[in-house]
Amino acid sequence: MTAFSMPIGMSRRHFLECLTAVVGLMALPARAAALDHLTVWGMPASPSVVLARAVASGALSSLVGDARFDVWRTADQMRAGVVSGDISLFAAPSYAAANLFNRGAGVRLVNVLTWGLLYIFAGEGVRLERIEDLRGKTLLVGAKNDAPDLLTRFVLKTAGLDPDRDVTLSYVGTSAEAVPLLLAGKADAAVLPEPAASAAEIKAKQAGIAVTRSLDVTELYAAHSGRPAGIPQAGLAVTEAFLDAHPDIVAALHAATVEAAGWVGDNPKAAAALIADPLKLPVPIIEASLPRFRLKVTSALNAKADLEAYFQALMSLSPDIVAGRLPESIFYWGS
Numbered sequence: 433m434t435a436f437s438m439p440i441g442m443s444r445r446h447f448l449e450c451l452t453a454v455v456g457l458m459a460l461p462a463r464a465a466a467l468d469h470l471t472v473w474g475m476p477a478s479p480s481v482v483l484a485r486a487v488a489s490g491a492l493s494s495l496v497g498d499a500r501f502d503v504w505r506t507a508d509q510m511r512a513g514v515v516s517g518d519i520s521l522f523a524a525p526s527y528a529a530a531n532l533f534n535r536g537a538g539v540r541l542v543n544v545l546t547w548g549l550l551y552i553f554a555g556e557g558v559r560l561e562r563i564e565d566l567r568g569k570t571l572l573v574g575a576k577n578d579a580p581d582l583l584t585r586f587v588l589k590t591a592g593l594d595p596d597r598d599v600t601l602s603y604v605g606t607s608a609e610a611v612p613l614l615l616a617g618k619a620d621a622a623v624l625p626e627p628a629a630s631a632a633e634i635k636a637k638q639a640g641i642a643v644t645r646s647l648d649v650t651e652l653y654a655a656h657s658g659r660p661a662g663i664p665q666a667g668l669a670v671t672e673a674f675l676d677a678h679p680d681i682v683a684a685l686h687a688a689t690v691e692a693a694g695w696v697g698d699n700p701k702a703a704a705a706l707i708a709d710p711l712k713l714p715v716p717i718i719e720a721s722l723p724r725f726r727l728k729v730t731s732a733l734n735a736k737a738d739l740e741a742y743f744q745a746l747m748s749l750s751p752d753i754v755a756g757r758l759p760e761s762i763f764y765w766g767s
Contacts, residue, residue, distance in 0.1 A: 551724075
């Protein structure tokens with residue numbers, strides 16, 4: 433008897449029922465190959481709400497037994513997790529993903545989530561209508577040689593100002609540390625990303641202090657770079673090992689982030705509540721920040737020209753920020 437010939441004495445109907453059951457059992461290993469558990473890692477900033485919503489929506493339920501969302505706290509934690517294999521799908525500044533790729537860490541950029549979230553605030557009594565008005569003033573900046581610092585230097589230089597001579601750049605460890613200093617009048621202005629920018633507005637109002645969201649670094653970048661208004665500052669990245677093993681999960685998560693972006697725009701209060709605990713920030717601050725970070729999900733491949741222009745702008749001031757060169761084409765995921 434061959435493997436699927438009908439035994440003597442067995443009815444055709446019974447034989448077909450048994451055959452169907454055998455074929456179903458043979459298919460079980462493929463279905464069981466779905467991932468048991470997966471953590472999608474956000475970064476400690478408002479744009480991570482898109483990933484939080486994508487996971488909470490159940491979009492991965494048919495592919496992952498237990499999908500969870502968490503937030504990495506420091507860049508060192510993120511890099512160590514990627515290198516060790518503990519972090520596979522994660523939000524990150526786009527330049528950080530490019531740096532990991534160029535250093536052989538096996539990372540690809542899936543999409544861009546946010547297109548500009550950096551602002552310059554004027555302290556109480558400070559007139560700041562154009563970037564040229566920063567001449568002779570003290571400007572608080574978080575994290576020296578990181579993207580906010582380099583973008584600030586870039587727009588200052590393109591406006592004809594020497595960042596090292598015409599403006600006094602006063603560095604603090606993080607952007608959040610600049611907020612109380614600005615409110616206390618310790619500097620004329622401060623460079624603040626979201627959600628620190630919205631936190632500054634809310635805290636200033638509560639204290640009766642007049643600070644002003646005076647300049648939009650994204651608009652300044654566009655005006656002097658010739659690019660459309662938008663800086664591809666952060667997005668979803670994936671390790672190549674995970675992408676090779678689970679391309680369907682990566683594609684499904686990207687599609688879910690596209691849908692999640694629309695949901696966040698329509699439900700800002702619920703979105704803020706969803707991310708408040710992971711970010712350890714009050715809901716009102718997050719809700720206020722959501723309209724300010726230019727949420728638009730675009731595959732990395734479709735955003736390649738903007739990403740390369742952004743990387744080149746950063747490299748003009750600090751080549752090592754992306755390990756000295758533009759990433760190869762394979763870095764940019766697209767579907």
